Amino acid sequence: MEVFLQQLINGITLGSIYGLIAIGYTMVFGIIGMVNFAHGDVFMVSAFIAVITFLIVTTWLGIGSIALALFICLIAAMVLTSIWNWTIERVAYRPLRGSFRLAPLISAIGMSIFLSNFVQVAQGPRNKPVTPMLTDVITLIRSDIYSVTISYKQIMIWAVTAVLLMGFWYLVQKTPLGRAQRACEQDRKMASLLGIDVDRTISLTFVMGAALAAVAGVMYMVYYGVVSFSDGFTPGVKAFTAAVLGGIGSLPGAVIGGLLIGLIEVFWSAYFTIDYKDVAAFSILVVVLIFMPQGILGKPEVEKV
């Protein structure tokens, strides 16, 4: 029971990170029907931005407060990653809109390779460890054999994720920008005829996806305390699995899918074997795509003849 509870806490934390990345996949797929293969690497870039900003703030500026430092990190990572993703969309995807269907996917694969190697070349291939932060824990259940704890950083991850998701939900549901975005998802041509700047809306979708991925990047840095240039691929695939599991195109679906994937991964490692945890994630992806491609909250697709 204690182990279960502890893994539940860990799984929700990991799941929040996957959910934040998954939103980026789901929104881009919803609006332009493309699997943004490079999104996992955009997340990795954001984690690096977080590390660099954290170092600037703590060592150069000498800010002692971890809360303030992380807040600055969060803002910087969100802004800079948004600019990254905006540029990527502008350079690698927009010129291919309406072209050969595979072209954007191949371009995204190329971009993914480029990003991870760019970071490798620019920042070196070694892991980047940061000083552990927010390591204090609250003991929920004390026992001689196994104590269930929740750390400050887990609490912070839950809180920040919840607040930002609510803000994001408001943005998509209640603002003209969100309305334009949903209109483009339904019918891009019609939206454009009604005077919506489709290109701008798509760009903003990439910006929003990147901003949320950047939140995940900061959380990743805080949670694991180390980032590497190769950290984009596997979390990216897992977050994509989460998006598909939740029902691609559905925002709540992405969050639910993210939490599920996080929980499955953590429980798998705890109760089975850690060796095959990535195999488990990929197998879930395969099973979900084959047996329930519409996901949990997605709409079923009827074949048009």
Added chain:
Amino acid sequence: MSRWQTQPLLEVEHLTMRFGGLVAINDLSFTVGQGDITALIGPNGAGKTTVFNCITGFYKPTEGRIALRHGEQSIWQELPRATQASGRKWAKGGSSLWLLERMPDFEVSAHAKVARTFQNIRLFQGMTVLENLLVAQHNPLMLASGWSVLGILGFSGYKKSEKASIEKATYWLDKIGLIDRADDPAGDLPYGAQRRLEIARAMCTDPVLLCLDEPAAGLNPRESLELNTLLRSIRTDEGTSVLLIEHDMSVVMEISDHVVVLDYGTKISDGSPSEVKADPKVIAAYLGVEDDEVEEIEAEVAS
């Protein structure tokens, strides 16, 4: 007695198709006579294409039976027994019955010999006109190529069959007037020619029943006339029965022997073109009048 009553080729009985809560076809029954051109008409959204998709196996109907005959009329007596049995085919003395609702789409075409065209033309755009007609002869050619093994090894039996299939394609190209464009990509053809090519491609599968989904849509009057000639020739020269969905009433009234009218998934009229034309329910459905007004119109027509 009309041919669809005395010599049925296809019997659709109690066909019902539901998508979630929506009833697209409701308890529809009709027959298609051998050698007839049968038209399925009705206002937009009446469920005509859904009927086609059920007959050709693209949709699995919620309820109902769709039976097709190969061979003698007497085989129809076996229909109850065929339905009781679990198989898709019931054969007796060289004739057979096919239960189409039990078959997936490609088998309907390959074995039951029902071919179809599509409302939005589905040609292989990047392949040439000739290749389109060769793809339609896939199954016999596959057999001749020994599932590709003999073909790779260069056996002469396959070469002969390929030659025969090209001759068949040439015959159809002649018939639809596209022989000079045989080596052009299908996507380059003008719209009317694409419609004709799609019909020829369906005919290359040697069907007993040809289902055409709005073949005259988007054609100009001259092309429409050519289409009529082609369809008549398919019926008389090839002996293939035709079932078509059409909006163009001039086409329907001129060439069809039998008309079935659908509205909101239900059959509202069934008979020869002249009978259907005079049916007040049909007029009401097309003009969109309320049910209580139908009687008034009936009275008007009668007077």
Added chain:
Amino acid sequence: MSHDAPAAAPSIDWSRTLKDAVITGLIATAILGPFIGLVTVQDMEHRLILQTRWPLFLALLAILVVGRLLLQIFVWGRPAKPKRAPLALPPSVERIAAPFFIGLLFVFPISVLFALGPQGSIKWIDNYGIQILIYIMLGWGLNIVVGLAGLLDLGYVAFYAVGAYSYALLAKTFGLSFWVLLPLAGILASFWGIILGFPVLRLRGDYLAIVTLAFGEIIRLILINWVDFTSGYAGISGIPRPTLFGIPFNASDNGFAATFGLEFSPIHRTIFLYYLILALALLTAFVTTKLRRLPIGRAWEALREDEIACRSLGINTTTTKLTAFATGAMFAGFAGSFFAARQGFISPESFTFMESANILAIVVLGGMGSLWGVVIAAVALVGGFELMREMDFLKLIFGTDFDPTQYRTLLFGAAMVGIMLWKPRGLISTREPTAFLKERKAVSGSLVTEGHG
């Protein structure tokens, strides 16, 4: 930022151009600042600290801004030139070029040997000749799945791995010879192609791509984790080398050199391997060309064009797709067992997603469905990749710390994006008909559909 400047007015809108340059500068600063201007390194105590590289950052920034400014003024500001027709090889050229090219492939190792001697030529025959031929073969194999049948497969490398591991394990455990195991590896790989292909055939487009990617990764992860069977990360070494019908390539008395009265040299094996992969690649090309003209090949292409129409014509799309998967996988299996035999050592490292991306890039860049396209793309990408090793002179410019091989993958990714932007349909986008009545006319790429999955 507009690329379609008015054609009539070649005069330059200076204020707009300058504004554009400033924006470019700001964006480049935001993007490159943290990554180029700053670098995270670990100090003596393994703590992460920041160092600055402002000169490098400023140089890159200047290149970007000035480059874009020049492009604005001299390229984008000019009226656009009419687009050239896509590169099409007329059939007559192909008829002459094909034997010429194949002849060139046959004399390549001999002429290199004569020109550079046994020591100097080994690199050219092995790193360039054999390496490029492996990729040509893999490209041709994947071309069946992606180019002809239109099924986007991102896990093709899995079948390459199946071929390699089948050969390595069976040869080491049972001592079977290369010539027995080569067909067996192909059969095993195509068997896996069918097993993995069966459940995913209902999927289309990007979903199929992702599932095949997942399958590829699952196979690689199993190779890593199932240590008892595969030795995990450590890989399998000491894999028996292929023999010339029983004659081994070593310095022993019954070796190749002794049998033919030659002085022993490792170049003999290299040349033998070269001809072996050449034969395998040509077999792939031969079978593909044959299959395209057979009903199955036509059905593959028809499937790529319109799956629903195929079903309406009585084509069993499931078996048709499976044969494409199995045929493609079979060639990957052949190539895999050759790879294991050539290296003598294999490990999961050789079968990463990058390899799949590599092969897919070759097919797509070449122009889907085009055999010649694959050849050109493989020579350009793999050859280019290998050439990066040779760029030692760059050290004179950038200093001795500069390692050009570091930038290979980076450039590869950038090239993939760039090529898609430049030619989304690949270098040779026209399609050659498989049958004709009067004359063979190439079909323009803009009509050819790219497939649904």
